[in-house]
Amino acid sequence: MIEKRRQDGNPYPPRTLYMLAVGILRHLRENGVHFNFLDENNSNFYDFRKALSARMAELTNQGVGTTTKQAEPVSRGxxxxxxxxxxxxxxxxxxxxxxxxxxxxxxxxxxxxxxxxxxxxxxxxxxxxxxxxxxxxxxxxxxxxxxxxxxxxxxxxxxxxxxxxxxxxxxxxxxxxxxxxxxxxxxxxxxxxxxxxxxxxxxxxxxx
Structure with a gap:
């Protein structure tokens, strides 16, 4: 998950990484594998959650995926x-x-x-x-x-x-x-x- 990147080599935004993890979790459940590696109470996947959280924080600090759509001022032009x-x-x-x-x-x-x-x-x-x-x-x-x-x-x-x-x-x-x-x-x-x-x-x- 840490090394996951786009086809052009640029990193995914933090939210996209999390949604990829959610997608994997959904795929496992649909195929009869019923465990939640995102559950904070599941100690078996503590290292995975810690690594994912650290990577998301790193990308946020780098400004990846932090651009938001803002309302424009009315210019009267x-x-x-x-x-x-x-x-x-x-x-x-x-x-x-x-x-x-x-x-x-x-x-x-x-x-x-x-x-x-x-x-x-x-x-x-x-x-x-x-x-x-x-x-x-x-x-x-x-x-x-x-x-x-x-x-x-x-x-x-x-x-x-x-x-x-x-x-x-x-x-x-x-x-x-x-x-x-x-x-x-x-x-x-x-x-x-x-x-x-x-x-x-x-x-x-x-x-x-």
Missing amino acids: LSQRHIVSKDIKHHLQNPALYDLYEGYLASIPPAAGDAFYRRPLANRGENGELRFSSQPIGVNKLSYIIKNMSTEAGISGFFTNHSGKRTCATALYQACSPEQEIMSRTGHRSVESVRKYKRPSSEMLKDV
């Missing part, structure tokens, strides 16, 4: 909409977003609690304006709100609700805000965690 524009760069904040939220807050009725997102009503007002219920949007719908918005807008990429936090952190980095201030906004407890958001900054500037 035209390239995500596949729109070709003139080579003009600007960094002005769009006041339309403020006006949008200001109009939304003026439209929602008062309700108990601090729910921000309310259910839209099917019937519009007398002047055609949108109306909202006092009931908040459900948790399940909120969990996919960024993903659904990016899909309906035709924006390609991996966007989740976490993209909002990454966008906020990146914008604060562009504004040269202190790391402690960014941590207070994003909720991170360590500087190392919040520094992971530095990389998208240059990518966002390309898309503007």
